[in-house]
Amino acid sequence: MYREFKEFVKSRHSESLPDHRRIDLKKAAVRSSNRSGNVALTLTVKNSDYEYATRKLIHLVHEIYLVFLQEGHYDYMIEVFNLDPDHL
Amino acid sequence: MKETTDSKPDPRTSRRNFLMTPAGAGAIAAAIATPGQLFAGTSATIPTITIPKEIPATLNEAPKVGTFEGRGMTGAEVFAKLCKEEDLAAMFCCPGNYTVINAMAAAGVPSYGGRSEGPMCAAADGFSRVTGEATACSGTEGPGFTHMIMNIASAHAARTPLLVLASNMQIAGDDREAFIQTGYQQPITTGMKKYGKRLIAPDRVWEYGAYAFRNMKSGVPGPVHLDFPGEVARARFTDPANIKDFYTKDKYRTESRPQPSNKEVASAVDMISKAQRPILVAGQGVFQRKACEALLQAAEKHEFAVVTSGPMRGHFPDDHRLSASLAPDALMSADLVVFIGQYCMPSPGEYRFNPDVKTIRVHPVQEDLGRNWPLDLGIVSDEKVFLESLASELPSKKRDAWVNELAAARKKFEDTNLAHYQLGLKHSAATDHIHPAVMAKEVHDFLYKGDIDPKQTVTGIGGWTTGIFSGRWMRANRPGQGLACGYQYGAIGPDLAMVIGAGAAVQRGVGPQAPYKGAPVLCITSDAGIAYSMFELDTAAKYKIPVIAVVYNNNCWGMFPAAMGSARSMHLYLFQENLRYDKMAEGLGARGEYVRTPEQLRAALKRSYDAASKETVSSLINVQALKEFTSGNVYPPGIALPTEPGVGAFAH
Ligand SMILES: Cc1ncc(C[n+]2csc(CCOP(=O)(O)OP(=O)(O)O)c2C)c(N)n1
Ligand SMILES: [Mg+2]
Numbered sequence: 001m002y003r004e005f006k007e008f009v010k011s012r013h014s015e016s017l018p019d020h021r022r023i024d025l026k027k028a029a030v031r032s033s034n035r036s037g038n039v040a041l042t043l044t045v046k047n048s049d050y051e052y053a054t055r056k057l058i059h060l061v062h063e064i065y066l067v068f069l070q071e072g073h074y075d076y077m078i079e080v081f082n083l084d085p086d087h088l
Numbered sequence: 089m090k091e092t093t094d095s096k097p098d099p100r101t102s103r104r105n106f107l108m109t110p111a112g113a114g115a116i117a118a119a120i121a122t123p124g125q126l127f128a129g130t131s132a133t134i135p136t137i138t139i140p141k142e143i144p145a146t147l148n149e150a151p152k153v154g155t156f157e158g159r160g161m162t163g164a165e166v167f168a169k170l171c172k173e174e175d176l177a178a179m180f181c182c183p184g185n186y187t188v189i190n191a192m193a194a195a196g197v198p199s200y201g202g203r204s205e206g207p208m209c210a211a212a213d214g215f216s217r218v219t220g221e222a223t224a225c226s227g228t229e230g231p232g233f234t235h236m237i238m239n240i241a242s243a244h245a246a247r248t249p250l251l252v253l254a255s256n257m258q259i260a261g262d263d264r265e266a267f268i269q270t271g272y273q274q275p276i277t278t279g280m281k282k283y284g285k286r287l288i289a290p291d292r293v294w295e296y297g298a299y300a301f302r303n304m305k306s307g308v309p310g311p312v313h314l315d316f317p318g319e320v321a322r323a324r325f326t327d328p329a330n331i332k333d334f335y336t337k338d339k340y341r342t343e344s345r346p347q348p349s350n351k352e353v354a355s356a357v358d359m360i361s362k363a364q365r366p367i368l369v370a371g372q373g374v375f376q377r378k379a380c381e382a383l384l385q386a387a388e389k390h391e392f393a394v395v396t397s398g399p400m401r402g403h404f405p406d407d408h409r410l411s412a413s414l415a416p417d418a419l420m421s422a423d424l425v426v427f428i429g430q431y432c433m434p435s436p437g438e439y440r441f442n443p444d445v446k447t448i449r450v451h452p453v454q455e456d457l458g459r460n461w462p463l464d465l466g467i468v469s470d471e472k473v474f475l476e477s478l479a480s481e482l483p484s485k486k487r488d489a490w491v492n493e494l495a496a497a498r499k500k501f502e503d504t505n506l507a508h509y510q511l512g513l514k515h516s517a518a519t520d521h522i523h524p525a526v527m528a529k530e531v532h533d534f535l536y537k538g539d540i541d542p543k544q545t546v547t548g549i550g551g552w553t554t555g556i557f558s559g560r561w562m563r564a565n566r567p568g569q570g571l572a573c574g575y576q577y578g579a580i581g582p583d584l585a586m587v588i589g590a591g592a593a594v595q596r597g598v599g600p601q602a603p604y605k606g607a608p609v610l611c612i613t614s615d616a617g618i619a620y621s622m623f624e625l626d627t628a629a630k631y632k633i634p635v636i637a638v639v640y641n642n643n644c645w646g647m648f649p650a651a652m653g654s655a656r657s658m659h660l661y662l663f664q665e666n667l668r669y670d671k672m673a674e675g676l677g678a679r680g681e682y683v684r685t686p687e688q689l690r691a692a693l694k695r696s697y698d699a700a701s702k703e704t705v706s707s708l709i710n711v712q713a714l715k716e717f718t719s720g721n722v723y724p725p726g727i728a729l730p731t732e733p734g735v736g737a738f739a740h
Contacts, residue, residue: 067420
């Protein structure tokens with residue numbers, strides 16, 4: 001799962017994404033790291049455009065929930081986020 | 089089956105010949121080996137399934153509304169007269185509340201009697217969901233009424249204009265438990281109705297009928313529950329002067345609708361024009377208020393994206409280039425969302441929009457504007473009025489980049505579905521059982537890629553694994569073509585009954601179903617789900633409503649993973665394996681098919697559709713699967729919740 005997560009985070013810089021969806025590497029860089037199962041997300045501001053970087057970070061976290069986890073990690077959502085099947 | 093009014097065997101169909109021929113034990117074996125033959129008597133002494141002659145005979149009686157002459161009108165007849173004048177589209181019931189259902193049928197309200205009250209309530213809901221019309225269901229006091237509860241609640245979540253009728257003893261016996269079946273009905277529907285009343289004054293029966301239709305046909309619709317004590321249903325009126333507020337519908341309700349101000353329309357036009365990637369969420373109000381045409385005009389003129397939501401599907405065609413219903417990946421790109429007719433409002437995070445998205449919401453009732461989802465502009469307006477204003481006020485515009493992004497996202501969604509299908513094919517071949525992605529793709533290809541008009545067949549889906557996989561593949565290419573059976577309330581089970589109700593609307597060509605009058609309808613449901621509705625195959629047969637029920641049989645309640653790690657639980661979730669729903673269907677007068685490979689499924693769909701279109705005979709296809717397909721660990725991809733809004737969505 002972490003490998004997929006890493007890929008997902010990396011793909012946010014991809015040239016194939018339209019401008020409004022991409023994190024511009026000239027302005028900010030994101031990467032993930034994994035220390036014995038504790039996963040961290042780091043965003044580095046490149047050109048002092050803090051507003052841009054903060055906004056992109058918020059969007060990224062939002063997409064992790066609503067795209068990455070929702071599309072392929074149903075069991076994880078139940079275990080970790082208590083997504084209660086009785087509600088479904 | 090055979091009608092007793094028709095004594096000549098029909099030479100066109102081998103099926104009928106089969107039924108006419110007494111069959112021995114060898115023939116039973118042949119029937120199992122040759123799918124598609126009806127359950128028939130196994131010897132000369134066991135008669136075949138027949139429709140009694142009273143059914144067509146009484147259906148063909150001319151309608152007769154009661155009159156004040158002679159013995160006069162009963163309270164039930166007065167009520168039925170009002171329902172008739174309001175064009176109540178259908179009533180689905182089980183016997184009970186006799187005076188009322190008899191009066192409704194006599195007055196000419198198209199009426200259907202079935203096997204249990206819950207599914208008949210769901211059938212009324214299904215009829216309404218694919219037509220937008222008000223419908224009724226009815227059951228007997230106490231038991232019949234309480235049996236409907238799950239489906240009344242579903243109808244409430246779906247904002248269905250559903251008239252729930254039930255008898256309820258006599259006022260004279262209130263609080264005495266006189267005889268049997270006493271119950272306080274109105275408290276039971278608290279929280280699941282828009283309006284309700286125990287009728288206690290016979291002279292006010294018309295007045296409360298007016299209340300019912302005023303509530304169902306104004307603002308946001310919802311169920312109305314009336315319970316009829318005997319004193320009201322059986323009251324006699326020989327003089328209209330004895331009925332309170334006995335005037336026509338133009339006096340007790342209005343068709344006036346909330347209109348947006350010019351300033352509000354101008355603000356909306358300004359925001360939409362300035363947006364780079366606007367998207368309109370077309371909720372059920374667009375369908376129920378008959379605004380689909382205006383929506384299409386506005387969208388094409390100004391090139392905004394449209395995604396549909398609600399308990400019915402198709403109010404914007406899935407196959408339209410501006411549709412985002414199959415383009416989940418594009419949703420996050422929208423910079424402006426316009427909600428119109430979204431009666432059940434999600435909260436941010438439940439719909440896949442980005443956190444900066446600006447929001448306009450257009451809704452007919454002011455009190456709901458701003459609930460759950462923060463607004464940048466809220467407008468009180470009827471959906472149709474507003475969309476007509478948009479169609480006239482929005483400038484023509486081309487948004488090539490946005491349209492291309494939608495197309496790319498649609499392609500990605502379709503490619504993902506195909507990848508799931510390929511995995512499913514592998515699993516199917518390896519196990520000799522049908523994976524749900526394969527089932528869904530086969531039904532999809534059959535309905536939309538073959539000889540059948542892709543706009544023709546109304547479908548409904550339910551079940552858990554079943555519904556999640558099928559949701560990605562079922563399409564609605566015109567208004568009223570799809571049903572999200574579990575919409576918002578998430579009930580397992582009403583699916584087949586809902587689709588039979590929808591089938592009644594298609595059979596009569598009501599509203600948007602007119603061009604497809606008489607076409608078969610199709611339901612994809614689960615083994616858990618079918619148990620709640622299957623007996624209504626008898627009802628479908630009796631009224632010659634041709635339905636195809638595709639049953640994903642995975643031997644369990646698909647929530648069985650919840651039992652893992654709980655020592656003494658798994659038995660709670662599992663059924664006997666390899667149950668034969670096809671055989672049960674045959675016992676109810678439908679055809680049965682049993683399939684375990686994609687090829688068999690394809691052939692079974694073809695035979696079932698032919699039987700449905702040519703002979704108005706229903707079929708149940710038992711798609712034998714394995715419970716393990718639910719989990720992605722052994723059989724990827726496993727289930728994933730659908731993206732909302734869009735195809736397959738069922739929460740909002
Ligand atoms: C009437 C009802 N009972 C129970 C539930 C809880 N529930 C939600 S999904 C589900 C499993 C349903 O099994 P099935 O419909 O056969 O789906 P599948 O096996 O295809 O996953 C259950 C028990 C519900 N939503 N509605
Ligand atoms: Mg099941």
